[in-house]
Amino acid sequence: MFRSKDLLGIKELTSEEIYHILDTAAGFKDVLRRDIKKVPPLRGKTVANLFFEPSTRTRTSFELAAKRLSADVVNFSVPASSVIKGETLKDTALTIQALGADFVVIRHSSAGVPHFLSRIENISVINAGDGANEHPTQALLDLFTIQSHKGKFRGLTAAIVGDVTHSRVARSDIYALTKLGANVRIICPPTLVPAEIGKLGVEIFDSMEKGLRKVDVIMMLRLQLERQGKGFFPSLEEYFNLYGLTAERLKLAKDDAIVMHPGPMNRGVEIATDVADGPRSVILEQVTNGLAVRMAVLYLLAGVKK
């Protein structure tokens, strides 16, 4: 069962632990359907949200998850522009410890920062995205969403489409899906194929027409617009023409394939509006499931003896 006091990445989890989180999240999803959507297990605990990168969705989701569990929440927003040096980060950590937080939810532009913070004793660290490394709770909510539609993972084929190189979501999703026995395809422009991606046990495609054929799950990635103009692809229109998910391309997938996106979406860049709002889209469900999964993670970590 759960051994670590922290959730740093999917890479560190066993498939048994992943299933335990998903089962627990199902219980919390039921709680979220009730009139009274709050339960008491984290009463008296404090969750510190520490976001060194701008984020509204993930931070709000963690905040609400903590509040639904009766914890207190403090939000630290650090200006994205300030360069956080090692020494400063250590001071931040000590400050949080002195404040008596029980959980730290951290997002940082550098990979490995959550691992650094996890050395503090008596505090559970949850990685909410570190650089291009991992974003474990996003992968867990993706798994939960897939499970609720497909009932299983073994034998499923999922295609992850977009800028895989710069995506921590993609990395966590790849670890998660391959651990549970799904086949994973990567569809991305040749300029955006990550180095050494072959080691992760995925198939790589450079066209939607080939890669989407007969897949069960389509996971679109957000095109990080801030990277446009760095020579990875000519223009947004060109990108949409080649790699945008359109109703026409969706027909290549299985009839019951689901369309996912971690948000926020760039409509007309990576995904057509009629697909994003169409019957196969589970994008809003992902948001609700994110709440249940984050409640499960906080709750299970609270039960680990420190």
Next chain:
Amino acid sequence: MAYEIIEKNKGVDNLCLVGIQKGGVILAGRLAEQLQSIEDRLIDVGALDITFYRDDLNTKEEQPVVKRTEIPCSINNKTVVLVDDVLFTGRSIRAAMDALIDFGRPAYIQLAVLIDRGHRELPIRPDYVGKNIPTSFNDLIEVSLEEKNGGRDRVVLVTGERG
């Protein structure tokens, strides 16, 4: 016990049975069958998982496993009979009452248990008891039910086996 419930509540109008996961759910189902055959009408039966309401999340070695909660009817102004297999410290019942009250405001909450083994740590008492079994604090009571273990119905007292 079914007759006691009918007698105390003057019938089964307004009654809802709620079993506490896991043994209590099976017993609640059986009690409902009894009540139905005596009174010849359907009785609402629910299942309650109290995991999120426990007070020992941080003190137990094993990790919590969440089971289903299903309350099929509104419990507002109903008489809810909580059903559990063994009544011991009373802490599960405290958690169950907190959980139940998040679903509504029952007129009455009553408690039916198969075994009362004593050693209450809270001011909680059962309304219906299958059997009182005096135990020492460290004894273990194992309730086997056909539906749960696939074996036969039996209650075993193991002396001095509790943690």
